[in-house]
Amino acid sequence: MFAGALVCGLAAFGVFGQVSIEPRARPASNEPAIPTASLRVDTNLVLVPVIVDDQLNRPVTGLEKENFRLYDDRMEEVITAFSTEDEPIALGLVFDTSGSMSETLPQGRQAAAQFLRIANPEDEFFLVEFSSSPRLVIPLTSDTNSIHTEVLMSKSGGSTALIDALYLALNEMKKSKKTKKALVLISDGGENHSRYTPNEIKNVVRESDVLIYTVTIGARYDAEARYGLGLMSQLAEMTGAHNYGAGSYELADTALKISVELRNRYVLGYAPHEVARDGHYHRIEVKVVPPRGLGKLRAHWRLGYYAPSD
Structure with missing residues (x-):
């Protein structure tokens, strides 16, 4: 009977591109909360x-x-x-605005906007943008309108300090009192201007309690991009999150998948x-x-x- 309920759950949610299995009703448990x-x-x-x-x-x-x-x-x-x-989420958007994103910046804006649209009132957000250096553009806040406005005004240019941006974002996340925390890194995978090294960021991530989702927009295939994409995938795996490659038509579905997972x-x-x-x-x-x-x-x-x- 339970298997039948599972199949029904699969069918009900297939149209949204996700699987949701409705749990069966069960008596009160004696297990400790x-x-x-x-x-x-x-x-x-x-x-x-x-x-x-x-x-x-x-x-x-x-x-x-x-x-x-x-x-x-x-x-x-x-x-x-x-x-x-x-429960409520603290989510940091880490948004690549380097020169290599010039042609895909509209896709990046669209991805960031999708996450803001599915926010709950109790959620917290902040925005880090990065090119040659990272910038905390909007500190931790529950006001998604300010972040949405800033993302729409973002302009591309400069080199790519992806690792430094993650350092800055992890530091800002320490200010949140939420127990559920995540970063969403939106980038084409370039990395060529950070002061910190991959090993240093991995050590910090290993000791943190923050999920790091990575969304690749318009990925390049040169050596620099392959290096950055590999790092993005490793960091997501280390934290138990996902690395997504998303075209413009997939951004809404990707944002929804991440939101469902977090909740x-x-x-x-x-x-x-x-x-x-x-x-x-x-x-x-x-x-x-x-x-x-x-x-x-x-x-x-x-x-x-x-x-x-x-």
């Missing part, structure tokens, strides 16, 4: 936000605890707490077998066991965490 979270360690409880999609990259909601398997440094753990999230994450909680407070990095693996009648599903999660240290 867990706080919403980005990946973090609370005492001996590790909380792992997880996003699930199908083979067409459409978000899947409505799964239950039994559909997940979780491993900490290759050792399977018992999932002791489980929840789904739907429908699963949170898995477990107490590790090994609880040494040594500050070491632990790698996490999550597997999805699809309900009967549903095809292969893919999970996305932050790849690891640092244990607390005394």
